[in-house]
Amino acid sequence: MLALSQADVFYGRAQALHALDLGVAPAEIVAMVGRNGAGKSTALKALAGLLSLGAGRRLLDGRDITGLAPHRTSRAGVALVPEDRQIFGNLSAEENLDLAAVSHRPGPWTKARVFALFPRLAERARARGLTLSGGEQQMLAIGRALMTNPRYLLLDEPTEGLAPVVVAQMCNAIAAIARDGVGILLVEQNAKVPRLLARRFLVVDGGRITWEGTDAADIDERFNPMNAVH
Amino acid sequence: MSTLIIGLSISMLLFLLAAGLTLIFGMLGVINFAHGALYMLGAYLAFQAHATFGSFWPALIVSPLCLAAAGLAIERLTLRPLYPRTHEFQLLATFGLILVIEEVVRVVWGLDYRHLTPPPGLTGSVALFGSDIARYRLFVIGFGAAVIAALFFGIERTKLGLVLRAASVNPTMAATLGIDVNLVRSLVFALGAGLAGIGGTIAGPLLPIQLSMGFTIILDCFIVVVIGGLGNIKGAVFGALLIGMTRAFGQLYAPEWIDIATYVVLLAVLLVRPQGLFAAKERLA
Numbered sequence: 001m002l003a004l005s006q007a008d009v010f011y012g013r014a015q016a017l018h019a020l021d022l023g024v025a026p027a028e029i030v031a032m033v034g035r036n037g038a039g040k041s042t043a044l045k046a047l048a049g050l051l052s053l054g055a056g057r058r059l060l061d062g063r064d065i066t067g068l069a070p071h072r073t074s075r076a077g078v079a080l081v082p083e084d085r086q087i088f089g090n091l092s093a094e095e096n097l098d099l100a101a102v103s104h105r106p107g108p109w110t111k112a113r114v115f116a117l118f119p120r121l122a123e124r125a126r127a128r129g130l131t132l133s134g135g136e137q138q139m140l141a142i143g144r145a146l147m148t149n150p151r152y153l154l155l156d157e158p159t160e161g162l163a164p165v166v167v168a169q170m171c172n173a174i175a176a177i178a179r180d181g182v183g184i185l186l187v188e189q190n191a192k193v194p195r196l197l198a199r200r201f202l203v204v205d206g207g208r209i210t211w212e213g214t215d216a217a218d219i220d221e222r223f224n225p226m227n228a229v230h
Numbered sequence: 231m232s233t234l235i236i237g238l239s240i241s242m243l244l245f246l247l248a249a250g251l252t253l254i255f256g257m258l259g260v261i262n263f264a265h266g267a268l269y270m271l272g273a274y275l276a277f278q279a280h281a282t283f284g285s286f287w288p289a290l291i292v293s294p295l296c297l298a299a300a301g302l303a304i305e306r307l308t309l310r311p312l313y314p315r316t317h318e319f320q321l322l323a324t325f326g327l328i329l330v331i332e333e334v335v336r337v338v339w340g341l342d343y344r345h346l347t348p349p350p351g352l353t354g355s356v357a358l359f360g361s362d363i364a365r366y367r368l369f370v371i372g373f374g375a376a377v378i379a380a381l382f383f384g385i386e387r388t389k390l391g392l393v394l395r396a397a398s399v400n401p402t403m404a405a406t407l408g409i410d411v412n413l414v415r416s417l418v419f420a421l422g423a424g425l426a427g428i429g430g431t432i433a434g435p436l437l438p439i440q441l442s443m444g445f446t447i448i449l450d451c452f453i454v455v456v457i458g459g460l461g462n463i464k465g466a467v468f469g470a471l472l473i474g475m476t477r478a479f480g481q482l483y484a485p486e487w488i489d490i491a492t493y494v495v496l497l498a499v500l501l502v503r504p505q506g507l508f509a510a511k512e513r514l515a
């Protein structure tokens with residue numbers, strides 16, 4: 001289980017998360033939805049150790065990892081795919097993958113396996129990061145996270161701005177990764193994709209969890225800004 | 231011909247320092263004003279090692295290693311606590327280092343000029359293309375070229391180079407992938423200081439070893455780094471060649487105009503390409 005418990009996060013004096021509780025178990029896909037500015041990315045960054053907690057705790061399989069630095073968090077098995085992908089534009093696609101393996105012990109994920117998951121990446125292996133299309137960058141960002149052999153994967157709007165056929169491909173990949181035993185926290189701004197993948201849903205608004213449940217049927221009304229619950 | 235050789239040997243010396251400066255800037259975002267002082271310290275340590283072991287070659291190993299170790303300590307003790315602060319604090323810290331290093335050298339070695347003799351096989355000169363060329367200068371060129379090749383190989387083809395290229399562009403993402411960015415910063419500063427140690431040792435037989443030697447050369451190195459594009463190692467090679475040749479040919483034709491000439495070269499480059507010969511987005515690549 002990777003979890004935040006009663007977590008507060010501040011940017012300067014502005015509080016972005018208020019006593020947030022959330023957790024994801026191995027092989028589980030949990031979806032966190034909410035409108036722009038709700039605090040979704042902040043929660044993922046806090047889980048990855050990129051933001052420190054003003055109060056509360058961060059837990060990994062029962063261990064308190066509240067103060068653990070980002071690189072140690074990664075080595076402990078938590079991988080973040082950030083919203084803006086952050087591909088190294090000066091490195092080739094293959095080098096982006098190699099880089100992620102440098103600080104980690106070998107595990108089930110190898111370059112060959114990432115290329116099998118995203119065949120398009122194999123074709124573009126030698127291309128510089130900055131020449132990749134949006135879809136290719138997203139595949140690379142996920143492949144790169146997998147190269148760290150994570151037990152928990154944090155995906156920040158992985159289908160944002162992608163063509164429908166690429167979205168479908170991405171959904172298949174995410175489902176396959178979870179079947180492999182990886183716990184996935186999936187962040188999206190709407191429930192279209194989460195509904196296909198997740199069993200458990202969180203709606204976040206104003207830095208608080210406003211709804212939590214397994215029934216995605218009426219979730220649209222819950223996170224849709226027009227009908228937002230407070 | 232001999233002017234060309236002199237120019238190349240100056241270029242190599244400039245490169246050894248400029249490479250360290252540009253690597254440190256690329257990774258740490260700090261302009262290391264103390265780089266000239268490290269080079270000067272390297273020359274004195276080489277002198278000491280030469281006196282102790284009775285030969286030039288041990289000096290070429292001992293001095294760079296001592297400088298790398300000193301670099302490691304300097305980064306951890308003086309720069310790392312200042313990363314959360316603005317850059318002015320780090321600049322001030324490197325200024326402070328100059329004072330400390332100069333004082334240490336003054337106390338240990340005094341104010342007398344020192345000199346290194348070239349190793350036995352490299353004294354005297356050879357006739358080449360009709361002119362007399364100092365053997366030691368040929369060695370400096372060959373050695374410098376080998377260092378350039380090793381640096382390029384290290385940056386382009388090794389894991390550490392991969393980490394360096396990534397972490398210098400986006401340290402946060404590198405850390406998110408498990409890379410200990412603070413360690414990378416320490417290693418880069420140590421590498422830069424080690425290169426300054428190589429430079430100081432190499433310079434020993436060419437120039438008098440004295441307290442002001444660092445200050446004399448570092449201005450040229452800043453020009454080299456700016457010409458090449460801050461943080462770009464390829465640019466440092468070209469910048470060093472440009473300034474090295476300007477110095478050598480200037481000495482021949484218009485010695486009193488040399489310093490002006492280097493500034494003119496700098497201005498000319500910046501007028502054509504304000505960001506330097508190589509763009510910053512290709513840093514370290």
Ligand SMILES: Nc1ncnc2c1ncn2[C@@H]1O[C@H](COP(=O)(O)OP(=O)(O)O)[C@@H](O)[C@H]1O
Binds near residue numbers: 039043
């Ligand atoms: N670097 C930052 N500095 C200051 N405020 C920030 C920063 N990043 C996000 N915020 C603020 O924190 C809140 C949550 O942002 P974020 O987590 O990015 O939301 P989401 O990912 O749900 O769109 C917003 O009000 C946003 O303006």
Ligand SMILES: [Mg+2]
Binds near residue numbers: 037040083156
């Ligand atoms: Mg966001």
